[in-house]
Amino acid sequence: MVNVAQTVYGLETCMHLTCTDMETDKVDGALDSAYKAGCTNILALRGDPPRDKEKWQAVEGGFRYALDLVKYIKAKYGDHFDIGVAGYPEGCDDEQNPELLMSHLKQKVDAGGTFIVTQMFYDVDNFLVWVDACRANGITVPIVPGIMPIQTYAAFLRRAKGMNCHIPQDWIEALEPIKNDDAAVREVGKGLVAVMCRRIIDHGVMALHFYTMNLAQSTKMVLEELGLISKEGTPTKKPLPWRQSLGFSRREEDVRPVFWKNRHKSYVARTQDWDEFPNGRWGDSRSPAFGELDTYNIGLKGTNEQNIKLWGRPQSLRDIADVFVRFLKSDLKSLPWSEIPVTDEASPIIGDLISLNRRGLLTITSQPSVNGVESSDPVHGWGPSGGYVYQKAYLELLISPSLLTQLIERIDRTQTMTFYAVDKAGDLRTNAPSDGPNAVTWGVFPGKEIVQPTIVETISFIAWKDEAFRLGTDWANCHPAGSRSRQLIEGIMSNWYLINIVDNDFHSTHGIFDLFDGLEVKNLDGPLEGSKPAVNGHLPKGIAELNGTHKTTDSRVFQEILN
Numbered sequence: 001m002v003n004v005a006q007t008v009y010g011l012e013t014c015m016h017l018t019c020t021d022m023e024t025d026k027v028d029g030a031l032d033s034a035y036k037a038g039c040t041n042i043l044a045l046r047g048d049p050p051r052d053k054e055k056w057q058a059v060e061g062g063f064r065y066a067l068d069l070v071k072y073i074k075a076k077y078g079d080h081f082d083i084g085v086a087g088y089p090e091g092c093d094d095e096q097n098p099e100l101l102m103s104h105l106k107q108k109v110d111a112g113g114t115f116i117v118t119q120m121f122y123d124v125d126n127f128l129v130w131v132d133a134c135r136a137n138g139i140t141v142p143i144v145p146g147i148m149p150i151q152t153y154a155a156f157l158r159r160a161k162g163m164n165c166h167i168p169q170d171w172i173e174a175l176e177p178i179k180n181d182d183a184a185v186r187e188v189g190k191g192l193v194a195v196m197c198r199r200i201i202d203h204g205v206m207a208l209h210f211y212t213m214n215l216a217q218s219t220k221m222v223l224e225e226l227g228l229i230s231k232e233g234t235p236t237k238k239p240l241p242w243r244q245s246l247g248f249s250r251r252e253e254d255v256r257p258v259f260w261k262n263r264h265k266s267y268v269a270r271t272q273d274w275d276e277f278p279n280g281r282w283g284d285s286r287s288p289a290f291g292e293l294d295t296y297n298i299g300l301k302g303t304n305e306q307n308i309k310l311w312g313r314p315q316s317l318r319d320i321a322d323v324f325v326r327f328l329k330s331d332l333k334s335l336p337w338s339e340i341p342v343t344d345e346a347s348p349i350i351g352d353l354i355s356l357n358r359r360g361l362l363t364i365t366s367q368p369s370v371n372g373v374e375s376s377d378p379v380h381g382w383g384p385s386g387g388y389v390y391q392k393a394y395l396e397l398l399i400s401p402s403l404l405t406q407l408i409e410r411i412d413r414t415q416t417m418t419f420y421a422v423d424k425a426g427d428l429r430t431n432a433p434s435d436g437p438n439a440v441t442w443g444v445f446p447g448k449e450i451v452q453p454t455i456v457e458t459i460s461f462i463a464w465k466d467e468a469f470r471l472g473t474d475w476a477n478c479h480p481a482g483s484r485s486r487q488l489i490e491g492i493m494s495n496w497y498l499i500n501i502v503d504n505d506f507h508s509t510h511g512i513f514d515l516f517d518g519l520e521v522k523n524l525d526g527p528l529e530g531s532k533p534a535v536n537g538h539l540p541k542g543i544a545e546l547n548g549t550h551k552t553t554d555s556r557v558f559q560e561i562l563n
Contacts, residue, residue: 150189
């Protein structure tokens with residue numbers, strides 16, 4: 001969980017590590033994994049006894065107390081980890097003596113604990129007295145109070161009793177009359193917990209730890225009441241247009257291909273074994289080896305039944321196009337090629353995308369052009385304050401071979417657009433001037449060089465091609481062999497081209513869509529058109545005459561680089 005949160009989603013984590021049933025080897029493994037994932041926070045706990053045991057017992061070769069675990073982490077990793085320890089303002093199950101508990105806490109801090117997270121409580125007066133006692137005993141590290149929002153009255157009482165928490169009488173008086181109305185309990189509980197939090201903050205404790213119990217609503221209500229988030233949600237400031245990984249070896253990574261824009265987890269998985277990542281302005285486009293798809297379990301998620309329920313049993317190209325349209329209208333949250341829903345970024349071009357799909361042109365990834373939007377913009381903004389961001393219009397889609405020749409001819413006439421087109425067998429056609437990267441997103445910020453974090457380039461596109469056609473094949477294989485649905489999707493994967501187009505004139509807002517005026521697949525309800533055309537004349541496979549020159553573009557040329 002820590003590894004996925006850190007490396008895939010770029011979320012700072014605090015790994016909880018207990019002594020319960022943990023031999024030293026297991027602890028070493030957990031710490032090593034956390035270190036490699038870029039995690040820098042550990043909450044070191046003794047832990048509760050297993051469910052099948054009444055009393056806590058140390059395992060052979062393990063640790064008896066949290067103090068021992070703190071010392072071990074500190075000795076092995078020095079200052080790499082911030083080490084959190086538990087504090088008990090109201091005592092704990094096997095020790096109620098406040099002086100002894102304070103002594104134990106001081107020992108844990110002196111051994112290397114750098115912050116304290118408390119057990120849940122509702123008696124704020126008692127907590128504030130306890131904080132003052134900690135300071136009087138020379139404990140100076142940050143203290144983070146454990147806050148348990150109120151979800152239902154029954155759960156509130158049960159958890160308070162389980163933790164021996166004192167409940168103030170005025171809380172009982174406020175909640176008891178409405179105990180059978182969960183919505184009212186959450187509303188009143190929100191106010192009670194918010195008042196408690198304000199008193200804590202006013203006392204100089206500037207951090208709060210919420211025990212959500214996997215129930216976000218009541219926590220969100222408290223945060224809204226405190227003014228820490230808006231009811232509409234507070235936009236997260238993004239350092240880059242894609243979420244940066246916090247993995248130990250990836251923290252300096254600042255360039256990624258646009259192809260995996262909607263398959264973030266897949267890209268991280270396929271590049272997890274890289275020793276270094278493209279960084280700086282460009283990076284070396286020929287150094288990465290993306291490896292075999294099966295090695296990283298890259299493929300369609302979910303069972304056949306789940307995917308059929310999600311995307312149906314298409315009987316015609318029109319049915320498939322309707323799946324894409326439903327996705328663009330946010331009626332579906334995913335496609336085989338997109339693990340995330342459509343975002344607000346697509347709003348300026350959503351009508352154009354829907355129109356393409358209704359004509360049998362199946363869009364995979366896109367981005368609108370952006371010309372000097374402030375970096376603080378809630379939709380397109382990223383990077384430091386006071387900057388401006390730009391991006392070229394980008395469109396990637398599956399296209400019938402019957403339309404490919406005409407589309408490429410139109411692209412060539414523009415003089416501002418570049419493309420790559422490839423089929424499953426590796427027939428690659430392009431008018432790109434080189435194999436090097438083409439920045440499709442960049443930003444200009446005070447006191448910094450131009451940042452160019454999203455690119456299009458040959459090597460990565462070939463790697464993405466394999467994944468894109470694999471995902472489509474996986475979708476086909478959700479359906480029984482010989483079924484119309486399976487044959488239909490397999491036909492698209494076997495015969496159609498995956499094409500990406502970049503409009504290098506970032507001032508142009510819809511020029512990339514003008515290319516498709518009048519283009520459509522004929523007879524969306526009929527059989528697939530499967531013939532593959534020559535491009536700009538009758539040239540051998542892998543050769544395209546583009547802008548007056550012949551260019552060898554068979555993807556097998558790049559295969560050794562990828563492997």
